[in-house]
Structures are given as structure tokens and as C-alpha cells.
Amino acid sequence: MGGSFDPVHVGHVRFGTLACGELDKRGTGPTWLALAPAARSPFKAARPAASDADRVHMLRLATEGLPNTRVWTDELDRAAAGEPSYTIDTLRRARQWLDMHGNAGTKLHLLIGADQAAAFHRWREAPEILKLASPLVVGRESVNLERELAGHWDEATMKVWCAGLLQIPELPISSTMVREAIAAGDYERARPWLHPLVLDYIRERHLYHA
Numbered sequence: 001m002g003g004s005f006d007p008v009h010v011g012h013v014r015f016g017t018l019a020c021g022e023l024d025k026r027g028t029g030p031t032w033l034a035l036a037p038a039a040r041s042p043f044k045a046a047r048p049a050a051s052d053a054d055r056v057h058m059l060r061l062a063t064e065g066l067p068n069t070r071v072w073t074d075e076l077d078r079a080a081a082g083e084p085s086y087t088i089d090t091l092r093r094a095r096q097w098l099d100m101h102g103n104a105g106t107k108l109h110l111l112i113g114a115d116q117a118a119a120f121h122r123w124r125e126a127p128e129i130l131k132l133a134s135p136l137v138v139g140r141e142s143v144n145l146e147r148e149l150a151g152h153w154d155e156a157t158m159k160v161w162c163a164g165l166l167q168i169p170e171l172p173i174s175s176t177m178v179r180e181a182i183a184a185g186d187y188e189r190a191r192p193w194l195h196p197l198v199l200d201y202i203r204e205r206h207l208y209h210a
């Protein structure tokens with residue numbers, strides 16, 4: 001799962017955990033969740049509000065102790081070396097890494113919210129991404145995914161999207177909501193949306209202050 005994670009909230013972790021649970025049910029072997037913070041989304045005008053180091057730290061706080069879960073900083077490391085980061089490159093690198101480490105049979109999935117899936121045809125080498133990693137999609141912001149996708153994808157690819165649509169209830173939480181609550185000084189509003197250690201960290205570091 002890629003994202004800005006600015007900051008990571010309980011919606012992200014719940015999505016990752018439930019998606020892995022779905023894959024576990026298929027009985028195809030152990031499932032690992034990799035959370036890959038983006039340096040800057042090509043679709044977002046501004047850089048993340050928190051620093052790379054703070055976003056990574058919050059991700060680690062929110063996922064510590066979760067089985068088979070890792071924070072993968074590859075996109076940030078590449079950006080620090082001056083390279084832009086695109087999902088297609090990240091997935092190719094993940095594939096290469098798995099193949100080199102004796103996991104050529106391991107399947108990759110892309111965890112993505114319906115808001116992102118709706119705009120996916122604009123992503124760089126989008127059809128190639130879908131060949132490398134089959135999508136697992138969670139409903140978001142009441143997006144009618146089938147309607148949004150129609151016209152952008154052929155029939156075979158529509159089937160791939162529909163097969164990946166997870167039947168889990170939406171959790172209407174976003175990092176934007178968290179940042180707005182904190183900027184208004186309303187930590188209590190943000191409390192249910194965050195891991196307690198993440199809320200403490202935001203407070204201590206005075207992150208997201210107006």
C-alpha cells in the first residue's frame with residue numbers, strides 16, 4: 001500500500017489488515033503487508049505537511065507489533081537520491097527484490113482506495129502496474145467504482161478491478177480530516193482516528209499546527 005501517510009490513520013491500518021486477511025483466506029501461503037510512504041504524490045500540489053522522517057516514524061508507531069507488516073521506505077530513499085518515484089518503478093523494484101531472494105512465485109497486490117482507483121488510468125504505465133500487481137480495492141468516499149472505471153478499461157481489465165473489490169464497510173477517515181482537526185487545536189476530535197502513540201507524537205512534535 002502506497003500513500004502519503006500524512007499522518008497514517010486507523011483507516012489505513014484497518015484496510016491493510018483486512019486485505020491481508022482476505023488473502024490469507026485463499027490459503028495461498030503467508031501474506032506480508034508493505035506500507036510504502038511516497039515522497040510526493042504526482043497528483044498532489046503540495047509536499048506532505050510532515051517531514052519524511054516524521055511520516056515514517058508515525059507509520060512505525062502505528063504498525064509496531066503487527067505480524068508480517070513492514071514499512072518500506074524505498075520511494076523516499078530514491079527521492080533523496082534525486083529520483084522521482086512512480087508506483088510502476090516501486091513495483092518493479094519489489095518484483096526484482098523478491099525474485100532475487102528466492103521468491104519468484106510470490107504474488108504482488110496493490111492496495112488502493114476507490115478514490116485512487118477511480119483516477120488510476122492517469123497513473124504512469126497503469127496497465128503495466130496491473131500486470132505486476134493485481135489490485136485490492138476498498139470503497140471510499142462513496143465512489144461508485146464501476147461507474148468511474150467504465151470507459152477507461154477494457155472488459156478483461158474491468159474484471160480484474162471488480163474481482164479485487166473488497167466487501168468491507170467504508171471507514172470515513174482521511175489524513176486531511178486529521179490535519180484539519182489538529183490545525184484547529186482539536187486533538188480530541190482526532191483521537192479516534194489515530195493510534196494513541198501517533199497522537200502523542202503529533203502533540204509532542206507540534207506537527208500539523210496552523
Ligand code: ATP
Nearest residue numbers: 002003004005011015112113116171173174175176
Ligand atoms: P489525504 O487526505 O492527505 O489525501 P488519505 O487519508 O487519503 O490522505 P493517503 O495517504 O492519501 O491517505 O492514502 C493512501 C491510500 O490509502 C490510498 O489508496 C487511499 O485511498 C487509502 N485510504 C486512505 N484512507 C482510507 C480509509 N479511510 N479507508 C480505506 N482506504 C483508505
Ligand code: MG
Nearest residue numbers: 004115174175
Ligand atoms: Mg488521499
